[in-house]
Amino acid sequence: MTEFPKSRFLDRKTQPSMLTLVLLASISMLAMNSFLPSLPSMATHFGTTTAIMGLSVAIYLGSSAVLQILVGPLSDKIGRRPALLWSLGIFIFASFACVFAQDTAVFMTLRAVQAFAACTMVLSRAIVRDTNDTQTSASKIAYIAMGMAITPMFAPALGGFLDNWFGWQANFWMLGGVGTLIWILTYFDQGETVPPSTEGFREQLKEYPELLTSRRFWGYCLASAFSGGAYFAYLGGGPFVGSVVFNLSPEQLGIYFGTPAIGYFAGNFISGRYSVRFGIDAMILSGLNIILVGMTLSLILSYLGYASVNSFFGFMIFVGLGNGLCLPNATAGMLSVRPHLAGAASGLGGSISIAGGAALSTVAGAILVPGSTEMPLLLLMWASSLAGVILILSVRRRNKKLVLGT
DSSP: OOOOOOOOTTOTTSOOOHHHHHHHHHHHHHHHHTTGGGHHHHHHHHTSOHHHHHHHHHHHHHHHHHHHHHHHHHHHHHOHHHHHHHHHHHHHHHHHHHTTOOSHHHHHHHHHHHTTHHHHHHHHHHHHHHHSOHHHHHHHHHHHHHHHTHHHHHHHHHHHHHHHHHOTHHHHHHHHHHHHHHHHHHHHHOOOOSOOOOSOHHHHHTTHHHHHTOHHHHHHHHHHHHHHHHHHHHHHHHHHIIIIISOOOHHHHHHHHTHHHHHHHHHHHHHHHHHHHHOHHHHHHHHHHHHHHHHHHHHHHHHTTOOOHHHHHHTHHHHHHHHHHHHHHHHHHHHHHSGGGHHHHHHHHHHHHHHHHHHHHHHHHHHOOTTOOSHHHHHHHHHHHHHHHHHHHHHHHHHHHHHHTO
C-alpha cells in the first residue's frame, strides 16, 4: 500500500474525493434500478412480456460478472485511471444507443454493454484498498456504499416519473447524461493509485488461482453473493409482485421499490461507524441474520394471509439493512486475503457475487408465473440469506484457527 496525501478536490496528485468515489460506485446502481418501473411499458413497446423484459436485469448482472473478472487484473496492469475512463465511455455510448433500439434482441445486447458501469464500482473499491489498511478500507467502503445507497432510494421513483411523462426512453437519455458528467469529474479528480505493473495481462490472470485456492476468499465471496443475492432476487421478482400481485402503477411501483435503500443507507452508516470496533466477520454475520429475520417475518404474514403491499415492501428494509452491514465488510474481507492482488480480488470477488445475483434474479423471474403470489420470491430470498449465514460461520471458524495457528 502506497501512502497518498489526503484528498483535495480536483487535484489528481491526491486521493480522489469521496464524491468522485461515491458517484463511480453509484452509476451501476442507477443503471440497474432506474428503468425497472418501465418494464411493463417497454414490454408493450417491444411487443413482448414483462417477464422477458425482466431478463434484462439478469443479462446486465451476468455481463457485469464477466467484465469484473477482466477489469481487476487489467487495472492492475494499465492503472485504475484509464480503466475507469474507458469503462465510463463505453457505458455512455451504450446508454444513448438503448434509446434507439429497434427490437428486444438489440436492447438486450446494449444492456449487456451497459454493464461496463459495474467496472467503475469494482475500481472504486480497489482504489480505497490501494490507499488504506483493511479495517479503514471497510469503514471507507461502507461510507461510499452509504452514499451509493441514496441511488436506489430515488432511482425507481425517478424512472417511474420519467416513464410516465416522457416515455421509457427518457431513462436512458438520463443515464447517458449522468455518465457524461461523471466521466468529466473523474478525468479531473482521479489520479493513479496503483504502482505500474511490469507483468503482462496473461500473467495478471494467472494470479487468480492464488485467490481461488483460498477458502477465506471463497467464504467472503459467497457470503456476499448470498446476501446480495436476496436483493437481486428482489430486483428480478419485485416488479412482477408489485405490478401483478399488488396492481401498482409504474409511478407507485417506483416509490415502493426503493424501500430496501432506506435500510441499506442505515446499514452502511452503521458499518462505517463500527466495522473497526467489532470486526468485519461480526458485521457480516449480523447483516445476514437481519435479512433472515426479515424474510421469516414476511413469510409468516404471507402464510397467515395478512400480506399487503405495505408489509411486502416494508420488510424489504431488512434486506437493505442487512446488505448494508454485510457487503462492505465482505468486500474488505475479500481484498484483505491477498492485499497485493487488490484489483484482481475486487474484480473476481465482485464477479462471483454478481454471478450469484444474476442466477437468483433469473430464478426469481422463472418461479413467478401468472397466478403466483409473493410467497415463492420470499422463500427464495429466505433460502439465500440462510446459506450466507452458514458460510460466514464457516469463515469465522477458519479465521479463529488462523489466529490460534492451528
